[in-house]
Amino acid sequence: MQWIFIFIAGILEIIWVLGLRYSDGFTVLIPSIITLITLAISFYLFSKSLKFLPIGTAYAIFTGLGAAGTAIVGILYFGESASPSKLFFLSLMLLGIIGLKMTTSDDVAEKEVVEEGK
Template identity: 55%
Template structure:
């Protein structure tokens, strides 16, 4: 279950990062509230995962999922530039996340 908490937290990180962009410095009330809810939810699930996973591994995976997901959403849906080098490094980041997961020990 710890890994599910971590993935949910990482996906929520993508949502709040994009929400920060569209809140326009928290000047749009509805988007700002949704962004804050996303932040709280993201950290809630991350904190649940930390009960069972080493903090270094969990944090690296949490932020890596958020970074990779946000970059992909930005390129696919928000018109951000796409390049082979950017795609290479996103794939490298995802590969690193998988490697960390494969080598992590879950505490009981």
């Protein structure tokens, strides 16, 4: 469940970052409200994931998903450059996130068993 929390939190991070773009310094009401709501939910889910995930791994995945996702949205919807080097480094970020997930799952499973036994 903690991996679902961290994934949704990362997706919501993309949304609240985009909301910042449209809120115009929190002077436009609807984008400002969307930004604040998705920010709050994102951090809540991130905090829930910390019950089982190591903080360094969780934070790297949370911010990595948000950063890579926001960069991809920028390329696809806002006409930002998609140079080969930018795509290469975005791929490295995503591979790093996958690698962290793959190397953390055993630790998480052990901790879940201990927590459930309490």
